Amino acid sequence: AQSVTQPDIHITVSEGASLELRCNYSYGATPYLFWYVQSPGQGLQLLLKYFSGDTLVQGIKGFEAEFKRSQSSFNLRKPSVHWSDAAEYFCAVVPAYGGSQGNLIFGKGTKLSVKP
Amino acid sequence: DSGVTQTPKHLITATGQRVTLRCSPRSGDLSVYWYQQSLDQGLQFLIQYYNGEERAKGNILERFSAQQFPDLHSELNLSSLELGDSALYFCASSSGQGYYGYTFGSGTRLTVV
Numbered sequence: 001a002q003s004v005t006q007p008d009i010h011i012t013v014s015e016g017a018s019l020e021l022r023c024n025y026s027y028g029a030t031p032y033l034f035w036y037v038q039s040p041g042q043g044l045q046l047l048l049k050y051f052s053g054d055t056l057v058q059g060i061k062g063f064e065a066e067f068k069r070s071q072s073s074f075n076l077r078k079p080s081v082h083w084s085d086a087a088e089y090f091c092a093v094v095p096a097y098g099g100s101q102g103n104l105i106f107g108k109g110t111k112l113s114v115k116p
Numbered sequence: 117d118s119g120v121t122q123t124p125k126h127l128i129t130a131t132g133q134r135v136t137l138r139c140s141p142r143s144g145d146l147s148v149y150w151y152q153q154s155l156d157q158g159l160q161f162l163i164q165y166y167n168g169e170e171r172a173k174g175n176i177l178e179r180f181s182a183q184q185f186p187d188l189h190s191e192l193n194l195s196s197l198e199l200g201d202s203a204l205y206f207c208a209s210s211s212g213q214g215y216y217g218y219t220f221g222s223g224t225r226l227t228v229v
Contacts, residue, residue, distance in 0.1 A: 032215050043118060043206060043222040051216070071143075090159065094215050103149065103172055104218060106159040 002027050004024040004093050006107035014115045019022035021076040021110050023091030033073075034104065037086045050074065052067050061085070062078055086114045119143065122207050127228045134195040137224045139207030141188055143164035147171070147210045148190040149218060150182055154203040165190055166213070197228045 005024045014018055023029060032051050036044040046061025055067040065076045074091060091107040126198035140158035141148050150162040152175075161174035165184035176182075177198075184190045191215055195203060204225050 028119075034217055036220075043220040044208075045118075045220070046217050049217050103161050103164060103174065103214060105161070108158045 001097065001103075004091055004105055004107040006089075006110050007093050008110045009038045009108070010111045010113070012053060012113040012115060015083050016080050017083070019078045019081045019112070021089050021091075021112070022040075022068045023074045023076065023093075025072050026073065027072075027093065027095050029095075030067075030069060031095045032066060033065075033094040034094075035059065035063070035074075035076045036092060036106075037061075037082055037087050038090065044090065047076070047100075076095050081112075081114055083116065088112070118219050118221060120204075120207060120209050120217070120219050122221035122224050124224060125222070126225050126227075128229060129197060129200060129215075131228055133197050133228075134193065134228065135197065135218050137192040137194070137205055137207075137226075139190045139209075139221060141190070141207075141209030142219050144178070145209035145219070146188065147212065147214055147218075148184055148188070149208045149210070149214065150176075150192050151206040152203045152210065153206060153223070160208075163213075192217055194226070199228050202226055202228045212217070 001024045012082045034049045035047040038044045050057050088111045089108045090109045121140040123138045131217045146167045148165045152160045162176040164172040182192045205224045206223045210218045
Protein backbone atom coordinates (compact mmCIF):
# COMPACT_ATOMS: atom_id res chain seq x y z
CA ALA A 1 0.00 0.00 0.00
CA GLN A 2 1.12 3.56 -0.60
CA SER A 3 2.40 5.11 2.61
CA VAL A 4 4.75 7.50 4.31
CA THR A 5 6.54 6.06 7.32
CA GLN A 6 8.30 7.91 10.09
CA PRO A 7 9.59 5.07 12.26
CA ASP A 8 10.52 7.21 15.26
CA ILE A 9 7.59 8.55 17.26
CA HIS A 10 9.72 10.49 19.76
CA ILE A 11 13.39 11.44 19.74
CA THR A 12 15.37 13.26 22.44
CA VAL A 13 18.70 14.88 21.67
CA SER A 14 21.00 17.16 23.61
CA GLU A 15 21.36 20.76 22.56
CA GLY A 16 24.29 21.06 20.18
CA ALA A 17 24.11 17.44 19.10
CA SER A 18 23.37 16.36 15.55
CA LEU A 19 19.94 15.19 14.47
CA GLU A 20 18.59 12.81 11.87
CA LEU A 21 14.87 12.13 11.44
CA ARG A 22 13.93 9.23 9.23
CA CYS A 23 11.28 9.08 6.52
CA ASN A 24 10.50 6.29 4.09
CA TYR A 25 7.86 6.26 1.40
CA SER A 26 6.20 3.55 -0.55
CA TYR A 27 5.09 4.70 -3.98
CA GLY A 28 5.66 3.38 -7.47
CA ALA A 29 7.33 6.50 -8.79
CA THR A 30 9.40 9.02 -6.89
CA PRO A 31 6.94 11.43 -5.35
CA TYR A 32 7.45 15.06 -4.52
CA LEU A 33 8.90 15.11 -0.98
CA PHE A 34 8.51 17.59 1.85
CA TRP A 35 9.35 18.14 5.50
CA TYR A 36 7.13 20.30 7.68
CA VAL A 37 7.56 21.40 11.29
CA GLN A 38 4.79 22.07 13.80
CA SER A 39 5.54 23.92 17.01
CA PRO A 40 3.09 23.47 19.90
CA GLY A 41 -0.19 25.21 19.18
CA GLN A 42 0.98 26.31 15.76
CA GLY A 43 0.31 25.43 12.15
CA LEU A 44 2.70 23.58 9.87
CA GLN A 45 5.68 25.36 8.40
CA LEU A 46 7.50 24.10 5.32
CA LEU A 47 11.15 23.32 6.04
CA LEU A 48 12.25 22.05 2.63
CA LYS A 49 11.14 20.17 -0.47
CA TYR A 50 12.54 17.92 -3.16
CA PHE A 51 11.29 17.50 -6.71
CA SER A 52 14.31 16.46 -8.77
CA GLY A 53 17.98 17.18 -9.31
CA ASP A 54 20.51 17.43 -6.48
CA THR A 55 19.56 14.84 -3.90
CA LEU A 56 20.75 16.99 -0.99
CA VAL A 57 18.39 19.88 -0.39
CA GLN A 58 18.83 22.79 1.97
CA GLY A 59 15.98 24.27 3.93
CA ILE A 60 15.25 26.92 6.48
CA LYS A 61 16.56 27.01 10.06
CA GLY A 62 19.73 25.11 9.12
CA PHE A 63 17.96 21.88 8.12
CA GLU A 64 18.85 19.71 5.16
CA ALA A 65 17.47 16.47 3.75
CA GLU A 66 18.89 13.80 1.49
CA PHE A 67 16.84 11.85 -1.03
CA LYS A 68 17.99 8.27 -1.57
CA ARG A 69 16.07 6.56 -4.34
CA SER A 70 17.53 3.12 -3.62
CA GLN A 71 16.24 3.27 -0.05
CA SER A 72 13.01 5.20 -0.78
CA SER A 73 14.09 7.58 1.96
CA PHE A 74 14.14 11.30 2.58
CA ASN A 75 15.84 11.83 5.94
CA LEU A 76 16.01 15.20 7.62
CA ARG A 77 19.26 16.32 9.26
CA LYS A 78 20.67 19.17 11.28
CA PRO A 79 24.31 19.31 12.41
CA SER A 80 23.67 21.13 15.70
CA VAL A 81 20.27 21.24 17.37
CA HIS A 82 19.03 24.30 19.24
CA TRP A 83 16.47 24.26 22.04
CA SER A 84 14.05 26.12 19.76
CA ASP A 85 14.02 23.13 17.40
CA ALA A 86 11.83 21.19 19.84
CA ALA A 87 8.68 20.53 17.84
CA GLU A 88 6.95 17.84 15.82
CA TYR A 89 8.30 17.08 12.37
CA PHE A 90 6.25 15.67 9.54
CA CYS A 91 7.44 14.07 6.35
CA ALA A 92 4.97 14.39 3.49
CA VAL A 93 4.69 13.36 -0.13
CA VAL A 94 2.68 14.31 -3.16
CA PRO A 95 2.41 11.22 -5.35
CA ALA A 96 3.70 11.92 -8.83
CA TYR A 97 1.00 10.22 -10.86
CA GLY A 98 -1.76 11.71 -12.92
CA GLY A 99 -4.64 11.22 -10.56
CA SER A 100 -3.00 12.42 -7.39
CA GLN A 101 -4.35 15.98 -7.65
CA GLY A 102 -1.31 17.19 -5.79
CA ASN A 103 -2.60 16.30 -2.34
CA LEU A 104 -0.11 16.06 0.49
CA ILE A 105 0.02 12.75 2.32
CA PHE A 106 1.63 12.96 5.74
CA GLY A 107 3.55 10.59 7.92
CA LYS A 108 2.55 10.23 11.57
CA GLY A 109 5.21 12.65 12.71
CA THR A 110 8.28 12.55 14.97
CA LYS A 111 8.26 14.58 18.16
CA LEU A 112 11.65 16.09 18.93
CA SER A 113 12.63 16.98 22.48
CA VAL A 114 15.86 18.87 23.18
CA LYS A 115 17.78 18.43 26.45
CA PRO A 116 19.74 21.41 27.76
CA ASP B 117 1.94 35.04 9.73
CA SER B 118 1.64 32.53 6.88
CA GLY B 119 -0.96 34.51 4.98
CA VAL B 120 -3.62 31.81 5.44
CA THR B 121 -6.23 32.95 7.94
CA GLN B 122 -8.45 30.58 9.87
CA THR B 123 -11.28 31.54 12.18
CA PRO B 124 -12.16 30.87 14.89
CA LYS B 125 -8.98 29.66 16.62
CA HIS B 126 -10.90 27.72 19.22
CA LEU B 127 -14.42 26.33 19.25
CA ILE B 128 -16.22 24.41 21.98
CA THR B 129 -19.60 22.94 21.18
CA ALA B 130 -21.93 20.16 22.24
CA THR B 131 -22.59 16.84 20.58
CA GLY B 132 -25.21 16.99 17.86
CA GLN B 133 -24.47 20.60 17.01
CA ARG B 134 -23.27 22.13 13.73
CA VAL B 135 -20.29 24.46 13.29
CA THR B 136 -18.67 26.33 10.44
CA LEU B 137 -14.93 26.84 10.12
CA ARG B 138 -13.65 29.58 7.87
CA CYS B 139 -10.47 29.92 5.84
CA SER B 140 -9.06 32.77 3.78
CA PRO B 141 -6.24 31.57 1.49
CA ARG B 142 -2.99 33.38 0.87
CA SER B 143 -3.38 36.18 -1.65
CA GLY B 144 -3.21 34.79 -5.18
CA ASP B 145 -3.70 31.16 -4.20
CA LEU B 146 -6.56 29.40 -5.96
CA SER B 147 -6.47 26.03 -4.18
CA VAL B 148 -7.71 25.42 -0.67
CA TYR B 149 -7.23 22.18 1.25
CA TRP B 150 -8.76 21.04 4.52
CA TYR B 151 -7.00 18.65 6.89
CA GLN B 152 -7.99 17.12 10.21
CA GLN B 153 -5.33 16.43 12.83
CA SER B 154 -6.11 14.09 15.69
CA LEU B 155 -3.91 12.10 18.04
CA ASP B 156 -5.01 8.72 16.75
CA GLN B 157 -5.35 9.46 13.01
CA GLY B 158 -2.62 12.04 12.50
CA LEU B 159 -3.04 14.49 9.63
CA GLN B 160 -5.84 13.38 7.34
CA PHE B 161 -6.72 15.05 4.06
CA LEU B 162 -10.40 15.96 3.90
CA ILE B 163 -11.11 17.90 0.73
CA GLN B 164 -9.63 20.22 -1.89
CA TYR B 165 -11.15 23.09 -3.84
CA TYR B 166 -9.66 24.87 -6.82
CA ASN B 167 -11.10 28.19 -7.91
CA GLY B 168 -14.51 27.34 -6.53
CA GLU B 169 -14.73 23.76 -7.72
CA GLU B 170 -14.25 20.60 -5.71
CA ARG B 171 -11.13 18.82 -6.98
CA ALA B 172 -10.46 15.95 -4.63
CA LYS B 173 -11.98 14.24 -1.65
CA GLY B 174 -10.16 12.36 1.04
CA ASN B 175 -11.40 10.85 4.26
CA ILE B 176 -14.27 13.27 4.72
CA LEU B 177 -17.35 12.10 6.55
CA GLU B 178 -20.80 12.57 5.02
CA ARG B 179 -21.65 14.81 7.99
CA PHE B 180 -18.95 17.20 6.81
CA SER B 181 -19.16 19.46 3.78
CA ALA B 182 -17.20 22.35 2.37
CA GLN B 183 -17.35 25.01 -0.28
CA GLN B 184 -15.18 27.68 -1.80
CA PHE B 185 -16.76 31.03 -2.58
CA PRO B 186 -16.11 33.43 -5.50
CA ASP B 187 -13.74 35.47 -3.33
CA LEU B 188 -11.83 32.19 -2.79
CA HIS B 189 -12.43 31.90 0.92
CA SER B 190 -13.62 28.49 2.04
CA GLU B 191 -15.86 27.14 4.74
CA LEU B 192 -15.91 23.69 6.29
CA ASN B 193 -19.25 22.70 7.78
CA LEU B 194 -19.36 20.00 10.42
CA SER B 195 -22.77 18.75 11.51
CA SER B 196 -24.24 16.22 13.96
CA LEU B 197 -21.01 16.54 15.86
CA GLU B 198 -19.67 13.62 17.87
CA LEU B 199 -17.02 13.50 20.58
CA GLY B 200 -14.64 11.89 18.08
CA ASP B 201 -14.78 14.95 15.85
CA SER B 202 -12.71 16.86 18.39
CA ALA B 203 -9.50 17.73 16.55
CA LEU B 204 -7.41 20.45 15.00
CA TYR B 205 -8.70 21.43 11.59
CA PHE B 206 -6.19 23.00 9.24
CA CYS B 207 -6.71 24.90 6.07
CA ALA B 208 -3.92 25.25 3.54
CA SER B 209 -3.60 26.98 0.21
CA SER B 210 -1.49 26.77 -2.91
CA SER B 211 -1.30 28.62 -6.18
CA GLY B 212 -2.02 25.57 -8.29
CA GLN B 213 -2.41 21.88 -7.72
CA GLY B 214 -0.11 21.72 -4.74
CA TYR B 215 2.77 19.75 -6.19
CA TYR B 216 5.17 22.36 -4.85
CA GLY B 217 3.81 22.43 -1.31
CA TYR B 218 1.16 24.27 0.59
CA THR B 219 0.99 27.12 3.05
CA PHE B 220 -0.91 26.21 6.20
CA GLY B 221 -3.02 28.30 8.50
CA SER B 222 -2.67 28.06 12.27
CA GLY B 223 -5.74 25.86 12.59
CA THR B 224 -9.05 25.76 14.43
CA ARG B 225 -9.15 23.62 17.55
CA LEU B 226 -12.59 22.05 17.85
CA THR B 227 -13.68 20.52 21.13
CA VAL B 228 -16.96 18.61 21.22
CA VAL B 229 -18.34 18.05 24.72
